[in-house]
Amino acid sequence: MRLFLGQRAWVLQRVTALVLLFLLALGAATLLTGPPLDYERWHALATSTHGAVLIVVFFAALGLHGWIGVRDIALDYIHAPMLRLALLAVVGVLLFAIVIRVVLTMAAHFAGGA
């Protein structure tokens, strides 16, 4: 029974951490250089194909990384099965909702043909 994966989660945690680190650095570098950061520029960045894809990737990695981290904390400290299940369910749904929201926003924008 592989309800809680062992090494796959561990590897994913590390891979997503690297992705997050890279995208954060890239984001910081992009935002700190170039023209002043106003709404126009934000919008342009977020709606360029590159920007949109990277933002979706960022939030997907964030969701996965957060999920594995919270799951680890729950496995360590929360031993009451019901409480653990409840916490994991809430956090799981929350993280999933965030990722879906980002994807939907992007999809809506591109479908809207802006």
Place this chain on the structure above:
Amino acid sequence: MRLSIYRFNPETDLKPRMQDYELAPEAGDKKLLDALMRLKTIDDSLSFRRSCREGVCGSDAMNINGRNGLACLTPLVGLKEPVVLRPLPGFPVIRDLIVDMTQFFAHYHSIKPYLINDTVPPERERLQSPAEREKLNGLYECILCACCSSFCPSFWWNPDKFIGPAGLLQAYRFISDSRDTATAERLAYLDDVYRLFRCRTIMNCTEVCPKGLSPSHAIERIRQALVRESS
């Protein structure tokens, strides 16, 4: 010298208490265990385990001034006084400094701490090259004193499910043995979110091992072996 020692007798005490002792060490008393043995001649109700008195059997592991160690390897000089002695943290106390190691050894046995090899045994022993033998250094020396596991926060949180640094170091000892043919099964057993992956590389284990071994390094190698196995 002054000592403060954790006392608990399950037959008479409801709660553990700390008892203070004054002791005048004699000329031959070099290590903490010598002092404890002398104390035992004064108060024979004081209970602790010991056997080899030279760091080989692993039975006198205890918490010495907040740090796990073997009493027989701890020099008296340089010990801050009062010397506070407690049983190994995270283990059920049987009496005074004696803890219940049942679970610890159950974890040890779970990793099958023996060579598994189904091929026909040769006429004499299974040979290893010097390089293959070299891989067991830093692993085979473990005396199962439990200083490491008892100092591992992950082991405190999940003592029943996380194998702990001692058991994992032993697991790696057999994984890296060229004469053992069960590497894949061993790795499959360890690929579990509790058994191996509760370790968070806090490295208390390596920091505290009285034999100078590095369980956290062994754990890292198991993880690498798992990644190699699955790629």
